[in-house]
Amino acid sequence: MITVHGLTKQYGAVRAVDDLTFDVLPGKVTGFLGPNGAGKSTTMRMVLGLDRPTRGRALVGGRPVAGMAEPLHAVGALLDAGAVHPGRSGRDHLRVAARTHGIPPRRVDEVVDQVGLGPAAKRRVRGYSLGMRQRLGIATALLGDPGVLLFDEPMNGLDLEGVRWIRALVRRLAGEGRTVLLSSHLMSEMEQTADHLVIIGRGRLIADASLADVVRGGAVGQRVRVRTPSAGLLADALRRRGLRVSPADDGDLLVDGAAAETVGDVALAAGAAVHRLAEERSSLEQVYLDLTDTDVEYRVADEPAAVRS
Amino acid sequence: MSAVATPVRPAGPGTATVVARAAGAEWVRLRTVRTTWWCLLAAAVTIVGTGVLMAFDAENVTETGVLPPATWAGEFGVLLGQFALLVAVLLAVTQEYASRAIGPTLQWTPRRGVLLAARVTVPVLVATVAGVLLALVADVAARLIEPGLTLSAADVADSVGRIAAVLAAGGVLAVGLGLLLRSTAGALAAVFLLQLVLPFLLPAFGVEWMADLAELLPGSAAIWTLLGEPDMTAAQATGQLVGWSAVALAAGGWSLLRRDAG
Numbered sequence: 263m264i265t266v267h268g269l270t271k272q273y274g275a276v277r278a279v280d281d282l283t284f285d286v287l288p289g290k291v292t293g294f295l296g297p298n299g300a301g302k303s304t305t306m307r308m309v310l311g312l313d314r315p316t317r318g319r320a321l322v323g324g325r326p327v328a329g330m331a332e333p334l335h336a337v338g339a340l341l342d343a344g345a346v347h348p349g350r351s352g353r354d355h356l357r358v359a360a361r362t363h364g365i366p367p368r369r370v371d372e373v374v375d376q377v378g379l380g381p382a383a384k385r386r387v388r389g390y391s392l393g394m395r396q397r398l399g400i401a402t403a404l405l406g407d408p409g410v411l412l413f414d415e416p417m418n419g420l421d422l423e424g425v426r427w428i429r430a431l432v433r434r435l436a437g438e439g440r441t442v443l444l445s446s447h448l449m450s451e452m453e454q455t456a457d458h459l460v461i462i463g464r465g466r467l468i469a470d471a472s473l474a475d476v477v478r479g480g481a482v483g484q485r486v487r488v489r490t491p492s493a494g495l496l497a498d499a500l501r502r503r504g505l506r507v508s509p510a511d512d513g514d515l516l517v518d519g520a521a522a523e524t525v526g527d528v529a530l531a532a533g534a535a536v537h538r539l540a541e542e543r544s545s546l547e548q549v550y551l552d553l554t555d556t557d558v559e560y561r562v563a564d565e566p567a568a569v570r571s
Numbered sequence: 572m573s574a575v576a577t578p579v580r581p582a583g584p585g586t587a588t589v590v591a592r593a594a595g596a597e598w599v600r601l602r603t604v605r606t607t608w609w610c611l612l613a614a615a616v617t618i619v620g621t622g623v624l625m626a627f628d629a630e631n632v633t634e635t636g637v638l639p640p641a642t643w644a645g646e647f648g649v650l651l652g653q654f655a656l657l658v659a660v661l662l663a664v665t666q667e668y669a670s671r672a673i674g675p676t677l678q679w680t681p682r683r684g685v686l687l688a689a690r691v692t693v694p695v696l697v698a699t700v701a702g703v704l705l706a707l708v709a710d711v712a713a714r715l716i717e718p719g720l721t722l723s724a725a726d727v728a729d730s731v732g733r734i735a736a737v738l739a740a741g742g743v744l745a746v747g748l749g750l751l752l753r754s755t756a757g758a759l760a761a762v763f764l765l766q767l768v769l770p771f772l773l774p775a776f777g778v779e780w781m782a783d784l785a786e787l788l789p790g791s792a793a794i795w796t797l798l799g800e801p802d803m804t805a806a807q808a809t810g811q812l813v814g815w816s817a818v819a820l821a822a823g824g825w826s827l828l829r830r831d832a833g
Binding site for chain 2: 307310311312313314327328329330331332333334339341342344345346347348349350351354355357358359361362363364402
């Protein structure tokens, strides 16, 4: 289990992580989502004791990793697949890690086989593809048979087979009762892989809920799309009922948090003709975009916020 | 894969075990990259080569024409060849910042003090032992080439001690600067300037304060320890070797212990 409490990291004037508090529980895959620069990697680095929090604490199994004698038995991590000496073979990289914990060489062979690195393990890392580096990083994370695993963007740059392999792996690790924290920008992957989501933006916690709850209870969880020639009239009427209305890019109106029946009744009372009326269930991607909307560090300059379908 | 480990393991190994493992890992790190072996090869060629050249020209080495002891071969050799050894030590530290491998390293050895102990001890010890052995080879080679050179046990013991002191002090200086600057180019430039370039260059200007300044540098103390020049007392030389190493180690240690991983 990972415990993050009041975690804050300040770099000069920039607050990369701002008073984050959440727990990551064993037995499930927790997706760690946020736009670029939201503070995901910084949070993971503080959990691992690589960066020192300005305030707050991050614990693995109730203890700070920075003080552990044998951290690889508690937590395995893949943060940066490129962070390997290019002149060392993959196998030697693992042997160095094993040596720090007195792990027998037999176990190195096991994880090499488990991640499918095969004969490439004897070659120098310089010649590895990104996929092979990811596999080496995962082998290192698994080396100490830890109860907690952190993967930062493990599917980045992988082909479809690699993505499927990682998805199956993290599902199996969670199924074995381990705590798995997985960050990714690939929303569709999260939808297929994660049980629980922790969403952050600009270093702050936006959501900490099960995947189902996020999809159901997101800002636009229930939304109605209505097409009418009297858009102005209907929008005013809906707003008087306290509903949030925004124009879609094709001229339709989008009504947040309302049922189709409500919108139809309001339209009838207002005398607005309805040409189309549909309830939309939001995808995780859409919920994510809505939740992080105000928290995107680098926004495309001329994208009007309301026009997202 | 075996079942999930019990959440709370029994009390972990003691600090001595953790340091010993970290030191073992440092040794595996050193010997599994080619850079180390290239540096050792360069050191071997320089140290033994210089010694052999000196032996062929032995009667011109001293002003009086009296043949020096054979241990001069190793000492001259180390004066130049130390840089190949210091590069090996330095790269053991700074390469991890260049490749960002310091991240995984600190994931495996998160106690920074433990890593510092291993990272200072192992590369410096390897460089010192290698330098002493190569100097001995140079001494023997010189003696074989010019049988007039004397090779007494007392000279060898004295020479080995001085060479080891110079290499250990230089190695610790390199580790400290590497940890502080975290850049191969920056730390390499600093080590070369302090250890070789400035001690020779500054006095060449003929300005008194520059020459005085040069005498305070670690390289001047190293040169004195090896060759007995320039004029300096043993206490001053020892103080400079120990002092510069201690300051560099303190600064580098602070950087590793207190700053983010890098």
